[in-house]
Amino acid sequence: MEEFKVLEIKQSVFADNDRQADEMRRELKKKKVFLLNLMSSPGSGKTTTLSRTIEALRDEMKIGVMEADIDSDVDAREIEKFGAKVIQLHTGGMCHLDAEMTRQGLEGLDTQDVDLAILENVGNLVCPAEFDTGAVKNAMILSVPEGDDKPLKYPLIFQVCDVVLINKIDVLPYFDFDMEECRKNILIRNPKAKIIPICAKTGEGIEEWADWLRGQVKEWKS
């Protein structure tokens, strides 16, 4: 039906990263450290969500955060205020983290006493999705202003995520965002995805998210 031309541009080949990622998960299991990889677009509210998550869980478990950023440390400064152990990872322009880079981060963080390690990946819906970081679970945030069609346009990240947080639901009245359409679009990509609408700013939905995460950490450490 399309009248415009579709041109397939060649893809580059990535080095094998999956084996390293699997190996890291085995080590994390042995050390009883749960690693969550948190991905999203820039400005979707990763840091605020992370702050809320730390508030909800810090009395029950020791949390360590790796803040990956091109070269600023805005987010690490913010997260530090919430009392989590934090390390800033400068990716030197790199748009994602792979398993080896994540390993460098975990070593820098020192996970000796950490129950839950969270990697705040680079704000990007494309590249981070292509690299298994070795995390036990992948989570992503899609915010209302970004639109309900994003699962159609950035399919891979929705496929690899175990949970999708739909953030900024407080501004639903001001955007053409159809929550049911969005759920449908996510489930087309990933029928097993858990979907949790939240508002990190007001705290709405954070309890459900914290419950899910608490359950995952418990299961991993058992």
Added chain:
Amino acid sequence: MEEFKVLEIKQSVFADNDRQADEMRRELKKKKVFLLNLMSSPGSGKTTTLSRTIEALRDEMKIGVMEADIDSDVDAREIEKFGAKVIQLHTGGMCHLDAEMTRQGLEGLDTQDVDLAILENVGNLVCPAEFDTGAVKNAMILSVPEGDDKPLKYPLIFQVCDVVLINKIDVLPYFDFDMEECRKNILIRNPKAKIIPICAKTGEGIEEWADWLRGQVKEWKS
């Protein structure tokens, strides 16, 4: 002052792309085709802004659009309705376009009768900024919900852009977004950047943007 550690992770080395980009600009000058590279985060309103831009300029010049997307054609379908010549570029997972990929796109589009060619780059604030596409000018969209701190966190894209459109100003009352702070943050990265607040949905500010673009095309073709 920071109490968290800062770890520098190694950067990969990119192939030399600048020479190809310069060569392409020389060819475009000869052919009198103005190429605009439009970048932004996913969901910032690139496609809607583009539709408004076409509406504002289509009676004065022939416009051709290259829609780069991982693998969907949602945007090309939308743009086609506005009467521009359009080609969908599937990047096969690639997170950016370089000069060679853009050349493939321009050939596919066929710029024989085109005055203004617009590349809608992959939605990503990181990778597209690192590759000169051969465009005459770079533009980016930052939308209000993304936050006024983005120039601090994604410095390169602000450095390479000649113009920054601040979109979705209709929702300013619902977000903690300080326009003056945002301007300041952009100008730290790029003192020469032209900054135009717009609302693609309502059309506010589009005339100023169309004026700027009209002037650029005229200058390039003269």
